[in-house]
Amino acid sequence: MSSRILIALVGLLTLVSCVSKPPVSDYEQFYKDSPFTVVVLPVNNETADAEAPRYFLSTITQPMVDRGYYVIPVQATADILAAEGLADGGALVDVTPDRFREFFGADAVMYITLKKWDTNYAILASSVEVAMHYRLVSTVSGAVLWETEHQQVLVSQSGSGGHPIAILLTAAINAAVTASASDYIPMAMQANQQAFATLPAGPYSPRFDLEKRQNLLRQERSRAVNQ
């Protein structure tokens, strides 16, 4: 069976979705609070996978640093907080953001909730799904400065047309595709890349000044139109 037929049998589909609300509601507040030194808290887990939040942390630093932010090392943060008895995101809900300025020197706190981290197995179609909610809160004003939600779904589908050999073959390929995607990390990285692309550039990005001018100007025009 030629490789062309094999490719036709298995279709890989990546679906991405995000919330329609603008991630930044007030650019003036954003730049006034300058949330550029960020402490990323241990992830709040709403999934059944107890290990997922710790693994997910490994995917956060790179895209934020590439957007020009100073990200306080995530593992050290998690270990220090665990030593203080604050090991998971749920336990941190009652700690006010200003405490992270006091102890970590952070301008902002990144709260992440892991909403989906699932694999759905089936003979002819399987899917791997990750979904996260992100919220950046100022340690100066306590205001939510940026908030978004992203979901990434990888679906492997077959189009075997009912032929028994093709069904068996596509089932085997599906299993291989699902197994290789099952550690979720590459998908989480993609979802983060898309989420953080909506975060205004930080001061270590060459785009910082340009984006700041554009964002403030856009907001000013929008207010003038609405008045």
Place this chain on the structure above:
Amino acid sequence: MRRSVGILASLVLCACQTSWQKYPMSLYEALKEETPQAISAHHALLADLYDKALARGANPKAGIAAEYAYYSWMLGKRALAKQALEVERSSYPESAKFCQLLERYAEGIRPIADPSSAEGGEQ
């Protein structure tokens, strides 16, 4: 055969990646395994990012010198850790408070054995 081609393609792709592109998976392995080998491997990747930046006369990427310091502490390389923390402070003054906190916390860490070093500890 097909599987071998796939593995080979993955290896070629991996070999073409920069240390910064490898960073998330390296950190993932360190967080997942928590073995001396995985921690030592991530420490080596951080060393590469850190050393190459300094050799170019540039600052390491934000937070990398502090993370390198933390992993150095884990492996018992205290002198290296303190040196990296100084680089972080001078490169990113906003890190001063965190560096102070990290130093206080890391002094209490019990180092693990470094499999890459026969002497395994202090430099």
